[in-house]
Amino acid sequence: xxxxxxxxxxxxxxLRRLQLVERANDLTSIALLEETGMEPGWxxxxxxxxxxxxxxxxxxxxxxxxxxxxxxxxxxxxxxxTSTPFKIYKGTFLNxxxxxxxxxxHGRYVLIHNQSDMDILHKMFSLLKPGGWAxxxxxxxxxxxxxEQDAKSSQARVNQAICQMFVNAGLDPAYALSLPRKxxxxxxxxxxxxxxxxxxxxNSPMAKVIxxxxxxxxxxYCHTGLCSPKDIQQYVSLSQDPTHWALYHSTTSVIVRKPFx
Ligand SMILES: C[S@@+](CC[C@H](N)C(=O)[O-])C[C@H]1O[C@@H](n2cnc3c(N)ncnc32)[C@H](O)[C@@H]1O
Numbered sequence: 001x002x003x004x005x006x007x008x009x010x011x012x013x014x015l016r017r018l019q020l021v022e023r024a025n026d027l028t029s030i031a032l033l034e035e036t037g038m039e040p041g042w043x044x045x046x047x048x049x050x051x052x053x054x055x056x057x058x059x060x061x062x063x064x065x066x067x068x069x070x071x072x073x074x075x076x077x078x079x080x081x082t083s084t085p086f087k088i089y090k091g092t093f094l095n096x097x098x099x100x101x102x103x104x105x106h107g108r109y110v111l112i113h114n115q116s117d118m119d120i121l122h123k124m125f126s127l128l129k130p131g132g133w134a135x136x137x138x139x140x141x142x143x144x145x146x147x148e149q150d151a152k153s154s155q156a157r158v159n160q161a162i163c164q165m166f167v168n169a170g171l172d173p174a175y176a177l178s179l180p181r182k183x184x185x186x187x188x189x190x191x192x193x194x195x196x197x198x199x200x201x202x203n204s205p206m207a208k209v210i211x212x213x214x215x216x217x218x219x220x221y222c223h224t225g226l227c228s229p230k231d232i233q234q235y236v237s238l239s240q241d242p243t244h245w246a247l248y249h250s251t252t253s254v255i256v257r258k259p260f261x
Contacts, residue, residue: 002115002169004073009216015077017212018051021109024205025251026053028196029108029137032253033058035192036133042103043067045127047093047120048110051077058106059085071096093120101129108137111182112166112175121186128258134188137253140176141166143197147247154234155246157227158214164224165217176252188256195252202241210248211239 006014038044040063046055049070055078059068066085070078075090089096094116105124111117124134141162148156163173172178180193200206214221218232238244
């Protein structure tokens with residue numbers, strides 16, 4: 001299994017970063033999860049639960065007769081999810097054994113970080129009940145280049161470095177683009193897919209996440225040879241400027257089902 005790019009981030013800083021991810025995305029994710037018609041009593045899995053906002057929402061939604069399982073290699077931010085309907089499993093996706101079958105699985109921004117994404121998808125397929133639902137949401141960082149007018153600007157150079165960092169790690173910066181096809185290959189039936197362009201002003205939650213990620217990953221970005229610390233500085237200050245609009249990435253969300261037969 002490959003390393004996760006934020007493994008070395010400090011506990012407090014990573015919590016802040018994950019909470020920004022949640023602020024930027026939760027409303028969209030919750031609307032997608034509601035589309036499955038979920039009900040009290042359902043058994044749900046949050047794959048890569050992070051700071052836990054969606055896991056907590058799932059728990060509230062399924063109630064005490066249901067089950068809300070959170071799985072992550074880092075469960076430091078899920079310490080409050082100890083009683084019914086919650087269960088937390090700490091470990092890597094492919095190594096943890098889950099003695100459950102699920103009505104619903106949700107995973108956001110997790111597959112792009114894993115070279116063994118197809119094995120993870122096959123495992124998720126096997127964990128779903130027949131007719132069960134899953135919602136996967138993944139980014140495409142190459143979308144950011146659509147808005148670049150000057151390929152030599154700091155913004156453009158950092159965007160290129162982000163993509164190259166994923167390539168250097170054996171990962172796909174445009175992961176979202178292959179998500180529907182990979183889900184079908186794993187056996188899922190695609191019900192609906194949507195893509196959102198994150199065209200945002202500076203200081204918005206999404207701009208802050210990407211700016212904060214650039215600060216944490218500065219060395220990896222500069223190591224690609226495509227940007228300098230000065231470019232990162234400029235990129236981060238634009239991400240904090242409410243008058244500056246930028247395209248950070250796009251997110252593709254796919255609602256799928258496991259066929260009954
Ligand atoms: C970018 S964060 C997203 C967190 C959360 N899904 C969200 O969108 O708010 C990715 C999360 O997946 C976890 N993760 C990534 N790959 C993993 C793996 N192979 N096994 C266990 N956890 C993994 C990381 O620890 C991290 O908490």
